[in-house]
């Protein structure tokens with residue numbers, strides 16, 4: 001097990017533990033748990049019983065003051081109404097500013113519970129326990145919390161670091177193949193944005209991860225999560241550049257997700273968003289054909305199923321990307337790539353070029 005302590009620039013110290021088969025987390029962080037008067041475990045209704053049992057093994061000491069709140073499945077959890085329901089539940093059970101939320105689940109659970117933690121009594125401590133591969137390498141780390149609004153992803157939210165993030169790859173043992181494949185969309189992203197050693201780790205593990213290989217999953221989570229935490233500690237609020245690279249593929253990806261009514265899994269949407277960015281990078285002349293072929297081979301290795309759920313409506317796509325919060329007032333803004341690790345933001349790209357990338361990405 002690896003333990004990371006890192007301090008983020010603008011807010012409180014936040015810690016992370018990454019590894020496989022942990023137990024009794026409160027014994028490792030006694031201060032955080034001893035000071036909590038009440039603890040609420042938040043999971044999704046779609047979580048298997050084994051998830052709750054494993055979460056209770058991780059946090060055994062908290063049983064006496066333990067409350068349990070279940071959110072609707074996946075993205076349907078991410079509404080202002082659900083955040084309000086969770087806050088009302090906490091209030092009804094007498095939760096105070098000394099209480100603690102433990103969010104155990106995929107990215108939708110950690111996004112929503114983290115958001116509720118950030119607004120309940122103007123902020124209480126929370127622990128992020130991502131239980132899917134995707135959430136362990138991205139969504140469950142870094143303190144971006146959010147709900148969806150008006151059919152668009154993550155429109156209202158906060159930066160609110162968990163006091164602790166726990167990534168235990170034992171949760172991944174029973175993960176369905178579709179979930180693993182979705183996570184590899186984010187995994188491939190790290191091979192494109194990160195340093196050469198990280199790209200090597202990803203390439204070495206990619207096919208094994210798709211078969212659920214435990215060592216490959218643990219090695220990937222340790223490498224990618226540690227890299228993400230490094231970027232977050234440099235640029236917590238996504239303002240100065242390092243953290244923005246984590247958004248590679250996400251502008252088009254979020255639009256694809258929205259255009260599927262959230263039926264396209266996030267990681268698959270990101271993988272298609274990465275392909276979109278690769279095509280757009282090549283069409284603008286930034287990315288040479290050879291480099292395109294190399295990088296695109298990583299996306300092809302995922303053998304994505306057809307994105308039937310995404311409606312081929314280019315006008316809607318343009319509308320969504322223009323209103324993306326990452327557009328910062330431009331008509332559109334995308335992160336393009338010149339070579340591995342060298343990304344460049346480009347604004348107001350020509351719609352004809354975007355249409356080619358749109359069609360190529362959804363092929």
Ligand code: GLY
Pocket residue numbers: 138139141142144238243246247
């Ligand atoms: N998922 C991108 C970020 O956390 O910044």
